Amino acid sequence: MKTWELLHEVDTQRKEIALTFDDGPCPIYTPQIVSLLAEVSGKGTFFMIGEEMEAHSDVVRSVVDAGHEIGNHTFSHPALTNLSVEQCRAELERTDALIHELTGRRPLVFRPPYMAYNEEVGNISLEAGYRAIGAVNGEARDWDQPGVGHIVEKSMETTRSGSILLFHDGWGDRSQTVEAVGVLLRAWSEQGYRFVTVSELLADR
Numbered sequence: 001m002k003t004w005e006l007l008h009e010v011d012t013q014r015k016e017i018a019l020t021f022d023d024g025p026c027p028i029y030t031p032q033i034v035s036l037l038a039e040v041s042g043k044g045t046f047f048m049i050g051e052e053m054e055a056h057s058d059v060v061r062s063v064v065d066a067g068h069e070i071g072n073h074t075f076s077h078p079a080l081t082n083l084s085v086e087q088c089r090a091e092l093e094r095t096d097a098l099i100h101e102l103t104g105r106r107p108l109v110f111r112p113p114y115m116a117y118n119e120e121v122g123n124i125s126l127e128a129g130y131r132a133i134g135a136v137n138g139e140a141r142d143w144d145q146p147g148v149g150h151i152v153e154k155s156m157e158t159t160r161s162g163s164i165l166l167f168h169d170g171w172g173d174r175s176q177t178v179e180a181v182g183v184l185l186r187a188w189s190e191q192g193y194r195f196v197t198v199s200e201l202l203a204d205r
């Protein structure tokens with residue numbers, strides 16, 4: 001694997017997976033996800049949009065206070081592959097600075113909006129010090145609201161130790177996602193999985 005490529009899973013012996021939540025923070029759905037994670041003593045990674053962070057900075061702080069990781073999901077959610085190098089860097093840097101300002105920490109992980117990604121975007125994110133993160137359960141398409149059963153089934157069948165899972169807690173009606181994540185967390189918990197942040201998963205290899 002080339003260093004700039006998206007990381008979808010980690011090779012690990014530990015029974016750990018990393019749930020990720022894109023497009024927040026959202027005052028309605030983000031706290032519901034945080035509550036579900038608390039019920040299973042799990043941690044998650046929230047790939048936040050800069051514009052939404054400015055609008056809901058209190059939600060950002062509550063996510064960090066609960067022990068979760070914040071990742072960079074750009075400032076205005078463009079397809080980075082359509083931007084110039086300068087515009088792409090600006091999207092990452094502006095969000096990086098905002099995360100630092102609101103949480104006191106620099107983000108370590110990045111996810112490109114729409115998974116629009118190529119070598120150029122990859123190298124920009126590497127230069128900025130990020131690990132670029134994909135996911136194994138793209139077919140779950142939770143952003144399309146395909147039904148709770150579909151999200152659960154497609155996420156279950158692609159998951160094994162070291163998997164990174166994609167869900168959405170912002171930018172639309174995410175009630176199906178919240179319901180599906182509740183079902184999945186209980187099922188995976190019963191199977192013995194632990195829920196860690198992406199950075200923890202990377203550190204545990």
Ligand SMILES: [Zn+2]
Nearest residue numbers: 022023113114
């Ligand atoms: Zn997104």
